[in-house]
Amino acid sequence: MAENATAQERLFALRAQIARLEGKSLPALAAAEQAQAAENPECEKAKIKQLRLPFGIDPLDVALEGGLPLDGITEVRTRLMGDAGAASGFTFALVSHLKGREVSGGPVLWIGDAVSRQEAGAPYAPGLRQFGLKPHEVLYASPRKLDEALWLAETALASRALSATILEIRGNLKNFGLTESRRLNLRTKAAGRPLFLLRHAGEEEASSASFRFLTEPAPASGRRLPDGSVLGGSIGHPVFRLTLEKSRNPAPLSFLLEWNPHDRQFSLNSKAGEIFSFRTPPAHSGTGLPASADRPDRTPALGHIMAFERAS
Amino acid sequence: MRLTALDEVSERFGLRRGQGLAEARAMFPAIAVVDEDEAADQALIEAIADWCDRYTPLVALDGPDGLFLDITGCAHLFGGEEVLLKDILGRLFQMGFDVKGAISSSPGVSWAVCRFGHGGVISHDDIEKVLAPLPVNALRLDAAAVSSLHKLGLKRIGNLLSMPRAPLARRFGTGLLQRLDQVLGLNEEAISPRRPVAALSVERKLADPIQAEEHILQLTGQVAASLKPGLEARGVGGRVFELVLFRVDGRVFRVLVRASQPLRDPKRISSLFSERLTAVHDDLDAGFGFELLRLNVIEHELFKASQGDFTGDGHGDASFADFVDKVSARFGPNCLQIAELRQSHLPERAEDFMPAMAARVVGENVEEAFAFVPKVDRPLRLFRYPEPIEAFAATVPDGPPQRFRWRRIVHRVVRAEGPERISPEWWLDGKDAEERDYFRLESEAGRRFWIFREGRYKAGDAAPVWRVHGILA
Structure with missing residues (x-):
């Protein structure tokens, strides 16, 4: 009898450990939580709010189970170095969005990569300011080696003094594999601070990141005039073409996301010819599909057209 | 070519400094001659000066072959002046140096007695008696003054002491009288120490030398803890700390760390050194171990005490400063930078980077008020x-x-x-x-x-x- 009980206890302990590793609530407690949530939905929402960073777009937040994790790694990758602008823009937009939500919180740490700085330039304070991040809110670290960068990221997370950490790396590095990424993930879990991994010109690889976005550039939205119309030929708020490659959702999700730096808000950009859709990524990266709204149609570009604009 | 230095044996043979090499070789064909290396000599005397830091923080170089140590207030720590002098000379002798030393109330007397007398401890009352038989060269005069004194038959300091001052001043200028006053203690002479004197410093002498890094860190923590009352009494916290490690064979290592905020907490001080030691790991050769460890507070600032709260995690500012300090200690202050806006229309001049440590001191809102804000979008x-x-x-x-x-x-x-x-x-x-x-x-x-x-x-x-x-x- 007693043996049976000890075995049971061990089983529960192991289950609890697995649940913790997977980032779920404990199975035993889950039922109780659900019951509580049914009674008091506000409380449940507040709980999610603490650990998640919602985009404020309902279909997207549902797909992300409430938003990006604030105690985990989010990876943003590009296929080419040339897309660094879009990827950095999206990452800084996320951080700015995060800072907009939080009242307090420390500065943001940018751990840069020397080669990427040569290739795509260094973050520019006046530009960041227009993006919603004040100059004294961003710290720039320039480590010489990857080891130093990882140490910096780890220390930054452990100190809990920084509201977010951005780690910029280039390509798929041998010294930054699953082990290192798991280590960082454990740190984020312990500290409750997010880490954004910005990978330029990298392939998909196994990591502990909760979500991975493939970022590609997309035509910007036009500038809006006071009467609501769009000023033709103008370059307004940036738009990113994002593919959610890694998540708990089975199908990759692709969408165009617009960042409004003034309101610090994301919005779905469906005007540019592509709607929010679940789609398979193209077999080969062709030229971008959408034609800008204010111009006559061009000759159709190469590649598959997966979804058409809604007729009505 | 001339002889610039001699060892004991050749001195006994009757060779002199300044003698021509050819002449010396003619007298003693077997002598071994080594080229003079001034830089190496200088490095050696500086290393010895570093080593002498263990006795007093005020160590000054005196020409190429002498050191002044201001031991005011230090002698009792070593058991009195005689014991101190014996200890210094004994240790230097064991290292292979032939050294003369003297302790007296003024640098001038010590200099004279070391170079022209027998050294030793000279009490204030005996100064005239000891100086009287010494030659006038012992007054650190220039060559012209010495030769004119010699012409007049004034060969000993005793001759000068008994003379009236006014004629001396008229004949030789005030330089001679100033030197006389300095040796007699009538005119205070200051030495210029090589290093700034630490505001506070604690040290630990070890009977058994330590080598391992963790032992050094552990001791640093202990020493820092004994530094805390001193800092508290002054109401300050340290901004720049220096750890001085004296190796058994006389080499001295200095490790410097800076903090972005005034620090008192022994744990944080020792964690800064832990980062710094990791960074300088290869340069810090423990050899046969360190026998003396000293922690200096080089710079300090007013410490703003803040009351902790009950939750215990409300140290956002402290942990941020801690992070900045750690990174700066490990990778240098330029690794972590912060951007500041400048008033310029040219994009590359509109921002300026400064170390995050320095930036925390500057007010955060100053830049906001004065910065030029472009109306048009700037790149990311x-x-x-x-x-x-x-x-x-x-x-x-x-x-x-x-x-x-x-x-x-x-x-x-x-x-x-x-x-x-x-x-x-x-x-x-x-x-x-x-x-x-x-x-x-x-x-x-x-x-x-x-x-x-x-x-x-x-x-x-x-x-x-x-x-x-x-x-x-």
Whole structure:
């Protein structure tokens, strides 16, 4: 009898450990939580709010189970170095969005990569300011080696003094594999601070990141005039073409996301010819599909057209 | 070539400094001659001076072959002046140096007694008695003064002491009298120490030398803990700390760490050293171990005590400062930087980077008030040096290009905004600097660039240069 009980206890302990590793609530407690949530939905929402960073777009937040994790790694990758602008823009937009939500919180740490700085330039304070991040809110670290960068990221997370950490790396590095990424993930879990991994010109690889976005550039939205119309030929708020490659959702999700730096808000950009859709990524990266709204149609570009604009 | 230094044996043979080498060889063909290396001599005397730091923080160099130690208030720590002198001379002798030393109430007397007498401890009352038989050279006079004193038959200091002062001053100037006053203790003479004196310093002598890094760190923590009452009594915290490690064989290592905030907490001080020691790991050769460890507070500032709260995790500022300190201790202060806006229209001059440690001192809102805020969008990433591009089919005179080639890739421009004209800063760039017309471009692929044309299209001249300066989100 007693043996049976000890075995049971061990089983529960192991289950609890697995649940913790997977980032779920404990199975035993889950039922109780659900019951509580049914009674008091506000409380449940507040709980999610603490650990998640919602985009404020309902279909997207549902797909992300409430938003990006604030105690985990989010990876943003590009296929080419040339897309660094879009990827950095999206990452800084996320951080700015995060800072907009939080009242307090420390500065943001940018751990840069020397080669990427040569290739795509260094973050520019006046530009960041227009993006919603004040100059004294961003710290720039320039480590010489990857080891130093990882140490910096780890220390930054452990100190809990920084509201977010951005780690910029280039390509798929041998010294930054699953082990290192798991280590960082454990740190984020312990500290409750997010880490954004910005990978330029990298392939998909196994990591502990909760979500991975493939970022590609997309035509910007036009500038809006006071009467609501769009000023033709103008370059307004940036738009990113994002593919959610890694998540708990089975199908990759692709969408165009617009960042409004003034309101610090994301919005779905469906005007540019592509709607929010679940789609398979193209077999080969062709030229971008959408034609800008204010111009006559061009000759159709190469590649598959997966979804058409809604007729009505 | 002349002899500049001699060892004991050759001195006994009767060779002198300043003697010609040929003459010496003629007298003693077997002598071994080594070229003089002034730099090495200097390094050696400085190393000995470093080693002497264990006795007093005030160590001054005296020419190429002497040291002054101000042991005011230090002698009792070593068991009195005689014991101290014996200890210094004994240890130096064991290292292989032939040293003479003297302790007296003024540097002048010690200098004279070391070089022209027998050394030892000289009490204040005996000064005249000890000095009287010494030659006048012992007063540190210049050669001309010495030779004119010799001409007058004034060969000993005793001769001068008994003379009236006024005629001496008239004949030899005030220099001689000043030297006399200095040796007699009537005129205070200051030595100039090599290193700044620490505001506070604690040390630990070890019976058994330590080698391992963790032992050093552990001891640092203990020593820092004994530093805390001193800092508290003054109401300050340390900004710059120095750990001095004296190796058994006389080598001295100094490890410096800086803190962005005044520090008192022993744990944080020792964690800073832990980062720093990791960084300097290869340079810190423990050899046979360290026998003396000292922690100095080089700079300190008023400490603002803050009350902790009950939750115990409300130390946001402290943990941030701790993070900055840790990184700066490990990778140097320039690894972590913070941007500041400057008042300039030129994009590359509109921002300036400074170490995060220094920036925390400056008020955060100052820049906000004075910074120039451009009305037009700026890029997210800026190239340090704008990269030249080939622009095709630009609208003359001041339109954007239709296509451009950058890093061997041709980008077709779909949309463009601009120009935004930025004039050069003639007070810095000179009269010939060209103005720039900036454009925001969007390529077919959706990439956005910030390019500019330097100068204008003019009839007859070469086409102006186009450059890409940044990347927009």
